[in-house]
């Protein structure tokens with residue numbers, strides 16, 4: 001069966017078609033700058049030249065139609081008609097407390113997603129627009145919602161509660177949810193296969209533009225660094241991660257701006273960007289290597305915060321068998337990985353700095369030395385495959 005995977009962000013739409021008979025990606029692409037003047041689509045088919053289409057794409061409905069036109073295009077497409085698609089898997093940001101697992105989409109599910117839009121006002125409307133457009137373009141094709149919060153729904157209450165008035169949890173569902181669930185789930189599965197056991201204490205570090213860390217016991221998430229929104233946790237490209245909540249009012253007063261303007265700064269102008277004016281970790285490292293003090297500080301802050309999370313999850317898990325590094329930084333950044341691991345020897349990590357100095361193409365690489373008490377694995381994540389697998393699992397029922 002061929003599955004179309006749709007991953008809509010606030011101004012983007014990523015897609016893949018995966019042949020689930022062999023789990024091979026047939027094509028993938030990205031629509032960028034939806035709703036802006038310079039929107040465009042880049043379509044990739046393995047072994048072929050990339051196709052770029054520049055045109056004004058005003059909203060996610062138009063973005064989805066542009067994708068469908070491309071994948072069915074006579075010259076560049078990979079299917080002759082949408083009828084070849086057996087199921088669609090949608091990445092949906094927020095499950096709220098309504099879903100414990102991925103779910104087959106019907107009108108009731110769409111209604112609940114709309115109700116939960118308040119928990120993800122940037123992403124949820126885009127997710128819902130893509131679901132509704134798919135219903136129009138390919139009526140009758142089963143669709144599945146795979147939630148970014150899904151993998152974290154196993155967190156115990158004492159881990160996901162904020163110590164705010166209990167009524168605010170009951171009435172407004174204000175609590176920690178966690179994100180990047182499909183990535184944490186995927187790398188957990190690969191790590192357990194690699195270790196040859198599903199009884200393992202694993203810390204998964206998804207480090208990309210957005211970053212989050214999870215504590216996973218025997219395959220189930222027991223804690224994670226992101227919160228009600230993806231702002232909480234480690235330091236990211238443009239997000240501050242953890243700050244004292246009182247900073248919000250203080251900044252609002254300092255700059256004479258509103259709370260939402262402060263949150264915009266914490267989401268989009270903080271993190272690496274806020275410290276050294278560069279959000280891309282590769283460039284932050286280049287600046288640091290050239291002696292830029294603020295960039296050096298940004299790298300140190302990033303690594304230090306991650307080590308603190310690893311330390312606290314070591315305690316939460318009652319010891320650790322394996323640490324997984326994934327995402328753009330975890331998979332690719334030699335300097336980033338070394339900076340994080342430097343100082344964790346006392347936990348029983350014998351990190352192989354020499355082996356780390358390479359660029360890997362393998363799906364799993366053990367980057368700790370053979371006798372290391374805690375194994376460190378670099379795993380290439382595959383969020384789309386998790387979504388496609390859930391689409392197959394739920395439509396087969």
Ligand code: ADP
Pocket residue numbers: 207208209210237279280281282283327328329332333334
């Ligand atoms: P997203 O969260 O948007 O999915 P990615 O997982 O693609 O992001 O990660 C993007 C981050 O990974 C950027 O900060 C980028 O600089 C970093 N990155 C990607 N490739 C490399 C590399 N070869 N060396 C260092 N950092 C890299």
